[in-house]
Amino acid sequence: MQKKYEEVVAWIRGELREGRLKQGDKLPSENTLQVRFGVSRQTIRKALSVLEEEQIVRSVRGSGTYIEIGKQKRQRSMRIAVMTTYVDVYIFPLIVKEIERVLSDEGYFLQLAVSNNAIEKERMILKDFIRERSIDGLIAETxxxxxxxxxxxLYKELERMGVPILFINSFYPELDIAHVSLNDRAAGRMVTQHLLDCGHINIAGIFKADDGQGHQRYAGYVDALMDADIKVKGKQVVWIDSDEIAEMRDDCSRILKRIKGCTACVCYNDEVANKLVGICMDQGIRIPDDLSIVGIDNSDLSRFCEIPFTSADNPVQELGKIAAEMMLDKIQGIGDIETVELMPDLVMRNSVKVITHI
Known part of the structure; x- marks a missing residue:
């Protein structure tokens, strides 16, 4: 008498013979197969295990089981790719250095790729990873x-190939892939709340339009204002994209027009805050007497700016360490990998005028 798991195996083989399943196709989920055959999850897993041993299917953790006839398991290269938008500026060196330290301690090499925050460059890098099949994992900044x-x-294709992926700093909401980042919404809320606590009511904001961090930090800004029963005024919010940050001084008239009448401004990050400090100094706007400024990330820019400014700390070294450890766990199949969002701390400097004492 044919065993239950053998019925499942026979059905999948039949689907292959009839052409209803072909190379690269994803099998129905374990739950779907359980219902179809009226068997337990253990029986389904036994069937898939048999097919995997015969090199007919391959299971991808967190993704599913795929038809991959005759494909051998790839030997580990002991190489983990880290793809960041930038590498030698701002907070990125500290993140990369910490990732490399953890990976190196476990005998892995770091393969660094830089997208320059360009979608086409990201595409080229991902295609190279797929073609070369030389990495054991990918830690990627979106x-x-x-x-x-x-x-x-392309990320889905890497997952199908069995390459574990982890995002840092941000994530693509369309993909079910864990990420390690600052809790950006909490950071936006924290710096805005600090301004409110200091007595500011008319609070402007400058946020980045083309990344998820900008949206989350704006959401935190809105949360704090609404909780204080303060109307969110769209005319007091400036949206900029990645390319426009470098050209903020050239666009100072638009920025100053939007924040006119405000006593304080929440900046998307320290780079934006640093640029705003420069604009204010050029225009004779005194900080903090005329305008209070806060940033996010607590980078060197916040400490060594001509006017050091208050910023929400982004624990980037801890972020790098956790990301590297999570990737190693994913490669070794240790437990379920879940998203980690780190809470910020407020680092106060002399860029905020106290209208009412905290």
Whole structure:
């Protein structure tokens, strides 16, 4: 008498013979197969295990089981790719250095790739990873995650190949892939609340439009204002994209027009805050007497700016450490990998005028 798991195996083989399943196709979920055959999950897993041993299917953790006839398991290269938008500026060196330290301690090499926050460059890098099949895992910073991205199917292809992926700093909401980042909404709320606590009511904001972090930090800004029963005024919010940050001084008239009448401004990050400090100094706007400024990330820019400014700390070294450890766990199949969002701390400097004492 044919065993239950053998019925499942026979059905899948039959589907292959009839052409209803072909190379690369994803099998129905375990739950669907359980219902179809009226068997337990253990029986389904036994059937899939038999087919995997015969090199007919391959299971991808967190993704599903795929038809991959005759494909051998790839030997580990002991190489983990880290793809960031930038590498030698701002907070990125500290993140990369910490990831490399953890990976190196476990005998892995770091393969660094830089997208320059360009979707086409990200696409080229991902295609190289797929073609070369030389990495054991990918820690990736998203590219312009606030707008539609045509490269998501390449991430799915890497997952289908068995390459574990982890996002840092932000994530693509369309993909079910864990990420490690600052809790950006909490950071936006924290710096805005600090301004409210200091007595500011008319609070402007400058946020990045083309990445998810900008949207989340704006959401935190809105949360704090609404909780204080303060109307969110769209005319007091400036939206900029990645390319426009470098040109903020050239666009100072638009920015100053939007924040006119405000006593304080929440900046998307320290880079934006640093640029705003420069604009204010050029225009004779005194900080904090005329305008209070806060940033996010607590980078070197916040400490060594001509006017050091208050910022929400982004624990980037901890972020790098956790990301590397999570990737190692994913490669080794240790437990379920879940998203980690780190809470910020407020680092106060002399860029905020106290209208009413905290």
């Amino acid at each position: 590219t312009k995650s606030g707008i539609p991205n045509p490269n998501l199917k």
